[in-house]
Amino acid sequence: MLKTQELQINIGPQHPSTHGVFRVLVTVDGETVVDLKPVFGYLHRNHEQIAESNTYLQNMPYTDRLDYFNSMTNNHAYALAVEKLAGIEVPERAEYLRVIMAELTRIFNHGCALGFLVNDMGAWQTALAFGIREREKILDLFEMVSGARMMCNYFRFGGVARDLPEEFIPRLKELMIALPSYTDEVEKMLRENEILLIRSEGIGILPPELAISYSVTGPVLRASGIPYDIRKADSYSVYGRFDFDVPVGTVGDVYDRFIIRIEEMRQSLRILTQALEQLPDAEGGHINPKARQAVRPPVGDAYGRVETPKGELGFYLVSDGSTKPYRYKVRAPSFINLTPLADMCRGYKVADIIVILGSIDIVMGEVDR
Amino acid sequence: MTVKIEIQRGSAVPLSRRHPKFLGQGMLKGMEVVLDHWFKSFGPKLENFSQTAGIFTTEYPEERLKLAEAYRNLPILLYDDETGQELCTSCLQCEKICPPQVIHITQTKDPSTGKLVLAAAEFIIEYDACMGCGLCAEVCPFDSIKMDHHYELSTADHASLTMHKADLLRPVSYYQSLAPTFWEQTKENAYKKLQNTVKRRSGLLGIAPSMVGKVQPPETKPAE
Numbered sequence: 001m002l003k004t005q006e007l008q009i010n011i012g013p014q015h016p017s018t019h020g021v022f023r024v025l026v027t028v029d030g031e032t033v034v035d036l037k038p039v040f041g042y043l044h045r046n047h048e049q050i051a052e053s054n055t056y057l058q059n060m061p062y063t064d065r066l067d068y069f070n071s072m073t074n075n076h077a078y079a080l081a082v083e084k085l086a087g088i089e090v091p092e093r094a095e096y097l098r099v100i101m102a103e104l105t106r107i108f109n110h111g112c113a114l115g116f117l118v119n120d121m122g123a124w125q126t127a128l129a130f131g132i133r134e135r136e137k138i139l140d141l142f143e144m145v146s147g148a149r150m151m152c153n154y155f156r157f158g159g160v161a162r163d164l165p166e167e168f169i170p171r172l173k174e175l176m177i178a179l180p181s182y183t184d185e186v187e188k189m190l191r192e193n194e195i196l197l198i199r200s201e202g203i204g205i206l207p208p209e210l211a212i213s214y215s216v217t218g219p220v221l222r223a224s225g226i227p228y229d230i231r232k233a234d235s236y237s238v239y240g241r242f243d244f245d246v247p248v249g250t251v252g253d254v255y256d257r258f259i260i261r262i263e264e265m266r267q268s269l270r271i272l273t274q275a276l277e278q279l280p281d282a283e284g285g286h287i288n289p290k291a292r293q294a295v296r297p298p299v300g301d302a303y304g305r306v307e308t309p310k311g312e313l314g315f316y317l318v319s320d321g322s323t324k325p326y327r328y329k330v331r332a333p334s335f336i337n338l339t340p341l342a343d344m345c346r347g348y349k350v351a352d353i354i355v356i357l358g359s360i361d362i363v364m365g366e367v368d369r
Numbered sequence: 370m371t372v373k374i375e376i377q378r379g380s381a382v383p384l385s386r387r388h389p390k391f392l393g394q395g396m397l398k399g400m401e402v403v404l405d406h407w408f409k410s411f412g413p414k415l416e417n418f419s420q421t422a423g424i425f426t427t428e429y430p431e432e433r434l435k436l437a438e439a440y441r442n443l444p445i446l447l448y449d450d451e452t453g454q455e456l457c458t459s460c461l462q463c464e465k466i467c468p469p470q471v472i473h474i475t476q477t478k479d480p481s482t483g484k485l486v487l488a489a490a491e492f493i494i495e496y497d498a499c500m501g502c503g504l505c506a507e508v509c510p511f512d513s514i515k516m517d518h519h520y521e522l523s524t525a526d527h528a529s530l531t532m533h534k535a536d537l538l539r540p541v542s543y544y545q546s547l548a549p550t551f552w553e554q555t556k557e558n559a560y561k562k563l564q565n566t567v568k569r570r571s572g573l574l575g576i577a578p579s580m581v582g583k584v585q586p587p588e589t590k591p592a593e
Binding site: 054058059060061062064136137140143146147148151153171174177178182185190192193194196197201223227232235240243244245246247248255256260 | 376377378379380381382383384386387388389392393394395396398399401402403417418419420421425434436437438439440441466467468500501502503504507516550
């Protein structure tokens, strides 16, 4: 009889597969994962405390840096929270601009998330290059409207920072031709790929009960079979005016989390098409003129949340009537989606940890804050 | 477990799990896509956003993308080309809004009267800590602070990234070449405000250091 013993190994904190500075402490029995402990906090930068010493508007550029992939949706959540707190109305055109930016963000985030997931499985860079190609085009559009590619800082309380430049709409319409063919291409390339199926089917199953009890949101929750999308469940902005479906998974494994992102890109494209058709002309203005001054909300609290590509991002703000938030709390989807990692990995092989982690789609800037 | 969530204008669509009919079919399909792209990579460069195949790399130092007008990198200050008058009145709006607090302004005092003059004596921006959010340019009521398009700022000398007023000042014509339509929108307002400002300045106060000696200072107005 061979004498065996359990072994503790560290993955990370600096490891290319951990998507940032993130440590996983794994107990293994041979190749099988017995237990796993995620360790985070390496990227902690005191975001919430800094925000409490800043005025409301000063926090807007800081929210870009939470989930540095999707700065537009981060801005959206924060703007919603402050608008709720201070009772600011948003002109219709601004709402549509916000939706367009948010859906473009979702498309490139999912495209790159797929690429990174396939990267983690060992198909080095090919799928990712496709995602990055489309992302570059979208970032060009973001640069055109906001001035920056990643740290957009585009949203303001009561609207957006500036209206679209002339060349934006024609460029976006060009892009709308490319994106459907891109999603089809990715699907054709990967959906039935045998290696991907072996690596992802039945791996990292997250049962719906567990997903709910961990309060997981976003594509990870929907892949477990629960059709919970804040755009539908608690419709904000003008999402109530668009027809789109909520794709849900059937098993809740890595493969479901993979294909749900392809389907969500398609739904985002549907929303984009409708938003472009309905976009009101520039007469209505892109920002509420009354809301430009420093915000001084009345005493109270508000919670603003949006469906970011990673899940529910919420900002909980408490106002004491001054120009600075008394309390500023971020409900970060990446952080909460990461907590069931141990339950998802237990019983699978060491190599599956990387794939399961990749399928959650985390950004460490948001996990640690 | 059944969870019922009402969905309006759309429905919850269960994902279908497709499997290849024979071993290798999925991989062959994928190879087809990759091979198609490989052939097209010998073709011309992408011309517009609607294309998905071809060369889309920009060979950076040799080729540069045209920057959007709205592009922002780090803040600069403007002065008028002809009179050399700075647009800044040291109203401290940008210093107050700056999220990382990297703008430091010293207001000017008229040496003869000891009163504040509408001009900045010193204007420091710590470029190393600036996050380039552009809020300073947005709040500036005099259109004096604008975002530069120059992005090649790497240096081995850290201290040189603390920019003083003389390093920050650029002529209006420089900003006009970066963002012609933006300047067209704000031009009138900016010059109108500058005229009012100049009335309340005297001598060389508020004239860009690089322009001193090249321009005629406005006639000193008797103190009111």
